[in-house]
Amino acid sequence: MLNQLSEPGLLYEGADWDYDKIKRVYDAIETVARGEMGLDIYPNQIEVITSEQMLDAYSSIGMPLMYKHWSFGKHFARDEMLYRKGLRGLAYEIVINSSPCISYVMEENSMTMQTLVIAHAAFGHNHFFKNNNLFRQWTDAKGILDYLEFAKNYISRCEDRYGQSAVERVLDAAHALMSHGVHRYPRKTAPDLREEEQRERERQAYQEKMYNDLWRTVPTKPGRPEASTAVAERKALLGLPEENILYFLEKKAPRLKPWQRELLRIVRHISQYFYPQKQTKLMNEGCATYTHYYIMNRLHQKGQINEGAMLEFLHSHTAVVFQPEFDDPRYSGINPYALGFAMMQDIARIASDPTLEDREWFPDWAGNGDPMGTLRDAWANFRDESFVLQFLSPALMRKLRLFQVRNDATEPELVVENIHNERGYRSLRKALARSYDIARLEPDIQIVDVDLAGDRKLLLQHRVTNRILLDESDARAVLRHIANLWGYEVALIEVDATSEAVLKEHTVAGSSVLLG
């Protein structure tokens, strides 16, 4: 029965999987993915694991190797309990942005699920990792596994040398600052000598061209007071203001030992590695879901999978892209799979078969007859926020019946601001896009000053938008961690971004827990 399929052309029958079948399916998927969709992927590595191992992978933030820390044990304990009690299923796969791209598939999956998972992870996510601008700019897919290996060994050596609890204290503090340990913008690279010279020449030429003696006669502002230049100088020296708190502490904290700095650096690198994933959740899942949907349908059309398999696939696919409405008890925010998939399908529709409205909204590409090309371009060049802002169509807003609610704590009731109609489309879309903007989701906290001449107090500032303050008890706990790393007093002031009024102030005295 192994190789005798009842219909010629079928890749497999039944639920059981084996390596031959996976190989055949992979080749068939590759034909569709490369040939018809034009996907460009890292080499693939598919690893079969048990549910136990899947739980392991869950708890160490999805990475195959990770240093040891109690928080991973905590996550494992919770995930295990939820799973064992049947409160939560496990993901069918985990995929790692590395080259080769590693996808974990579970042994419990049926053959159809394996096919779905390969199409979803090994092609959809893989293409996205390799081509999206953010990933290209920020992550090093080839180096990540080696780096983690280094990190793991380094940290375990530190534990041997300085004791587990000493290492743990640094890691705890670093983990608390993880979300504020990323560079959001590419750093300026120091120009080399030739470039510098070239620039200097151009500047000179420009100034000569623009020279006008008249400027000499215009009175200049009186010179700034001495003190403030000292402040400016000090800030420049320390590279302030700095929003990457981990980076600042790693480089500038006066009392840390070299190995402690290295630990901060490791956590910072890992946080930076995940930064693009946070910003592209919607697109990444949308891309992968669209890819598996397209591929499974094509396989079915070509007679390579049978009706039963197709039904099984549709069953799990619809479960994944299910979007409960806001008044449904199951509602817990917008499902990135659902919205992502709906947008991808909508883009494909507009590119091949647009309505008049679509042509008006998307004059550049509506009806260009190249749905895959348009999608690939979107996948490469956008992140969630800009993607929604550019590609969400009125037709889809109507379909999802989106509406916008304003929740102002000072008012007794919620107000419906916009709904899915002509007047509301644009601001609705803008508001939805903002909700994917990581800069708005995470509080804007910067290190603004250090009192170098006095008691070395570190001053942080939270720029408050829309009067939303920090969670107080957590903020104090994090400040304590910062104080441990910095070694002296730390203060955080929450300042309204528009009026510059100070709303709240937290101060934590310095300590030398880490430094003893």
Add this chain to the structure above:
Amino acid sequence: MNIIDRRLNPQGKSLANRQRFLRRAKEQIVKAVRDSSSRRSIQDIENGEKISIPTGGVREPSFHHGSSGGLREHVVPGNKEYVEGDRIPRPQGGGQGRGNEASDSGEGEDDFRFVLSRDEFLDIFLEDLELPDLVKQKVKRSESYSIHRAGYSPTGSPSNLNLVRTMRNSLSRRIALKRPKPAEIEELEQRIRELEGGHGDVVELQELREQLERYLRRSRLIPYLDPIDVRYNRFERVPRPVAQAVMFCLMDVSGSMTEHMKDLAKRFFMLLFLFLKRRYRHVDIVFIRHTHEAKEVDEETFFYSTETGGTIVSTALEEMQKVVRDRYPPDEWNIYAAQASDGDNMSNDNSHAASLLEDVILPMCQYFAYIEVAQDHEGSLGGALGAAFGRETDLWRTYKHVANKPGQAMAMRRVKNRREIFPVFRELFARENAPG
């Protein structure tokens, strides 16, 4: 494409993380375990336990927005009836648009629930319990030896050959005896070949040949590796002192014991049994049950079979005395005993039991624990009054008289409810000056 089967990779990759987590949350977990153990049934002790600890020590804080206040905008799907400008009453417990957000940072953070495995549970529960006064430390018969490294020896089995040490000896001997190196011989031969080919100095050639001859003879006579170089790793068997201890479990199974009382007594001994099995690998356990006559039985019979009859406590003590005389000479063994009874006894046996206990049993025992199980009258006024006035049983009074004498290593506790079993057990076996 590569497919790799990772299913056979070592399991339990996060075990180390889990242990770290348990250690981190130790204090809270110990407390949670104590709390939960009073509710558990004895059969449950074989299972894991779901416990819930406050997030305090295991909180992972981060800078994030508070969950209330301020101005927030939400875009939500599924509009049915609203048009712009509609006002919606604020739902209780946070805005409906951000139900998820609210629960993430709200009540979800208060407690952290997870499952402790059976071993973890027992380890924590039985931690800092011990048998008191384990002093008469005796060296157990020859079986408990441990092996220690003890330097090197010139004899031994080939598997213990220490190559580094051997080669070091060989090298120093070769240097000391000036055994020519292979490189030197080769160089000499090379020179000889050159001279022979190039019609060189005959005298020099002759000298070189003689020198080569000497070298060769010397390297034949002085072996590269001599038996006197060889060294073996030496191991010594060190006898390890093992505290020999035996625990006597004496249980009254007479007709006066109700099912409830038997259940309590069995729970107590089950716990004792688990504790000894886990913590003391070399402790013998002797089970004696009695009605009007006493018998030594095995574990299975002790816990699971039923019997009825009258009550004569002294028979159990006599049986214990007999077993001690036969198998456990008191000068070699640490002897412990735990007795559970409902306190009923033939009235003419009390004085006999007391004198047996005082004159025979206690002198040979390290520690004697007496548990009196009683009917659970909890809630009823009579029971409360009865307890308040200390309605003592005959046996309790008898034993108390013995126990109150100075220097007696004897403890007495009364248990009425299964909830009290765990705390009483902990009291009886708490390590002295143990924390908590």
